[in-house]
Amino acid sequence: MSRIFTLSTFLLILCWSCTKDQVHISSPKDYELTRLLNQHGGKENFILPESDDFGAIPQDPNNPLSSEKVELGNLLFYETGLALAPMHPSGRETYSCASCHIPSAGFRPGRIQGIADGGVGFGDNGEGRFMDGNYEEDEPDVQGLRPLSVLNVGFVKNTSWNGRFGSEFLNEETEAYWNEEDGSEINHLGLRGLEGQNIEGLALHRMVINKTVLDDLGYTSMFDAAFGDMPEEERYSPLAASFAISAYLRTLLANQAPFQDWLRGDKYAMTEQEKRGAVLFFDKANCSSCHRGTSLNDDNFYAIGVDDLYKTGAINTDREDSRNLGRGGFTGKAEDMYKFKVPQLYNLGDAPFYFHGSSKETLEEVVEYFNEATPENFDVPVEQISANFKPLNLTELEKEDLLTFLRNALRDPNLERYVPEAVLSGNCFPNNDPFSQTDLGCN
Ligand code: HEC
Ligand code: HEC
Numbered sequence: 001m002s003r004i005f006t007l008s009t010f011l012l013i014l015c016w017s018c019t020k021d022q023v024h025i026s027s028p029k030d031y032e033l034t035r036l037l038n039q040h041g042g043k044e045n046f047i048l049p050e051s052d053d054f055g056a057i058p059q060d061p062n063n064p065l066s067s068e069k070v071e072l073g074n075l076l077f078y079e080t081g082l083a084l085a086p087m088h089p090s091g092r093e094t095y096s097c098a099s100c101h102i103p104s105a106g107f108r109p110g111r112i113q114g115i116a117d118g119g120v121g122f123g124d125n126g127e128g129r130f131m132d133g134n135y136e137e138d139e140p141d142v143q144g145l146r147p148l149s150v151l152n153v154g155f156v157k158n159t160s161w162n163g164r165f166g167s168e169f170l171n172e173e174t175e176a177y178w179n180e181e182d183g184s185e186i187n188h189l190g191l192r193g194l195e196g197q198n199i200e201g202l203a204l205h206r207m208v209i210n211k212t213v214l215d216d217l218g219y220t221s222m223f224d225a226a227f228g229d230m231p232e233e234e235r236y237s238p239l240a241a242s243f244a245i246s247a248y249l250r251t252l253l254a255n256q257a258p259f260q261d262w263l264r265g266d267k268y269a270m271t272e273q274e275k276r277g278a279v280l281f282f283d284k285a286n287c288s289s290c291h292r293g294t295s296l297n298d299d300n301f302y303a304i305g306v307d308d309l310y311k312t313g314a315i316n317t318d319r320e321d322s323r324n325l326g327r328g329g330f331t332g333k334a335e336d337m338y339k340f341k342v343p344q345l346y347n348l349g350d351a352p353f354y355f356h357g358s359s360k361e362t363l364e365e366v367v368e369y370f371n372e373a374t375p376e377n378f379d380v381p382v383e384q385i386s387a388n389f390k391p392l393n394l395t396e397l398e399k400e401d402l403l404t405f406l407r408n409a410l411r412d413p414n415l416e417r418y419v420p421e422a423v424l425s426g427n428c429f430p431n432n433d434p435f436s437q438t439d440l441g442c443n
Contacts, residue, residue: 029275030267036282043263046294048152051251051418058154059250060192063243068226072219073248074420076241077101080432081217081425083117084208087139090132090433091117097205097245098430100147102126103415106347107149107252112358113314117141117206121435125351128439129431137315141205144309144317144324146358151415152295152344154250159193161323161340161356162330163301165200166193170299177331184330194249198242211236218424254295254346254412262409270409277405280398285370287402289388290342296410301327301339302386305375307359314358324379326356338380347415349407363406367399 037043049056054065063069076082077097086092100114101107102125109115110126118140121128131140145161153159157169164171164184171187178184183200191199202209214220214236226244227235234240254260259278261269270278282288292298308324310317322329328337340356354360359376360369373391375382394402423429428442437443 047263048253048255057250060195063195065247069244069247072222072226073244075423078429079423080427080429082207085206086117088134090134094433096430101150103419105351107151108351109147110351113142114147115142120433122431122439142316144321145356150249151252155294157299159197162327163341164330165197194246198245199238202238209238209241256414257412259409273404274409277401280402295344297344298342303338303384304389305377305380306355307377308357312358338384346410
């Protein structure tokens with residue numbers, strides 16, 4: 001009796017002291033997860049920096065981060081006023097980078113394939129965008145791959161699904177493959193992936209940057225503030241615009257996700273179920289054998305045999321599309337065929353459609369795909385499939401735990417902080433066609 005009394009008094013005091021002093025009592029899962037993370041470079045390896053901690057954010061030495069650049073890039077990314085090279089007049093000033101990288105959709109398009117020029121409508125989250133009737137099927141700006149998220153993209157060394165952008169890292173000694181057709185020729189400028197790709201991106205997505213346009217829209221003084229050290233004849237250029245947009249993109253960090261709070265020491269940030277899911281991610285489910293970078297991305301390429309975009313109802317792509325070959329489509333090397341870059345895993349629940357060909361529409365299907373490990377794309381030779389893509393034998397409960405970790409613990413609930421109030425043109429954004437204006441409440 002007295003022993004029970006002593007024990008309950010002890011617990012009472014313990015509880016009291018923990019609320020009083022915020023002493024965090026760790027659960028066994030906290031220890032297990034910490035131990036697992038220590039095998040993966042430690043917790044620090046997975047902590048995303050604060051968006052204004054410029055010293056901690058990866059960047060291009062040619063383009064050091066500054067708040068002036070970030071502020072400017074934050075507007076240009078959404079600026080429909082730059083949409084000045086559409087295929088048809090009805091497309092003029094109707095689209096932006098964010099037509100395909102929508103913040104509320106986790107910086108993905110909200111539909112199987114992004115449409116910028118040649119699209120109309122927005123819906124609630126990008127799902128309501130369709131082809132403009134003035135456009136022929138081969139005219140809209142769409143790509144043969146599902147747009148990657150640009151969240152946490154500062155941690156991507158060689159950008160795009162086949163990693164062709166950026167002159168360094170895995171692209172060292174790939175000069176022979178740089179070409180005009182896929183835009184990788186830009187690597188000759190010696191820039192990092194983002195800084196190079198976004199110069200290409202502005203042209204590919206039919207946007208115009210020059211002194212007249214920037215004067216008209218009101219951006220000239222912001223370019224002066226951000227790029228005062230650039231000679232004036234180079235300053236109002238796609239290169240400077242890319243530098244500003246890249247600086248902004250580098251600050252898009254999912255650092256308010258519960259897993260991030262947990263990593264920084266708040267033991268209550270994740271539920272027990274999310275912690276069980278995290279333990280599975282780094283252990284039995286073996287996800288971290290490939291998703292091992294800071295944003296659970298990776299710079300390497302693997303074949304996991306998912307279906308291509310032409311199979312899921314997209315336009316302007318087909319079975320012969322070289323983009324279906326992944327890294328191999330860039331290098332032409334047999335060993336690279338059908339291998340795709342490992343994408344980041346934050347805010348994936350914000351919009352359906354997963355993998356480069358949008359072949360899965362729910363995270364449940366994605367987890368089941370990894371659990372069964374049966375490739376769905378018969379064009380991919382079995383010998384290319386990664387040895388780490390193997391059956392996991394997860395129980396129903398374990399699948400639920402893993403899903404909860406993916407859906408909730410890896411979700412930053414406040415991505416709206418990265419969206420500007422307005423762009424300088426005063427246009428509706430991210431889209432500005434009449435249907436989108438209605439959907440977005442602009443009129
Ligand atoms: C029509 C839709 C569309 C528009 C508009 C668009 N993107 Fe993309 N974005 C994509 C697709 C598709 C990919 C994947 C391309 C690939 O792998 O070849 C992508 C990839 C990216 C990536 C690489 C991400 C990574 O992890 O490697 C960046 C950065 C990016 N886009 C930035 C931009 C910027 C900046 C703009 C505006 C200038 C823009 N995008 C406009 C569709 C779009
Ligand atoms: C063999 C390496 C490998 C393993 C193991 C692996 N992944 Fe992936 N993962 C990839 C690659 C590569 C892609 C992109 C594939 C593609 O689209 O062609 C991907 C894509 C994804 C996507 C879709 C992301 C998007 O933006 O479309 C999710 C979600 C995902 N993985 C979660 C997991 C989970 C959960 C596990 C563990 C059960 C796991 N992965 C195990 C390599 C791996």
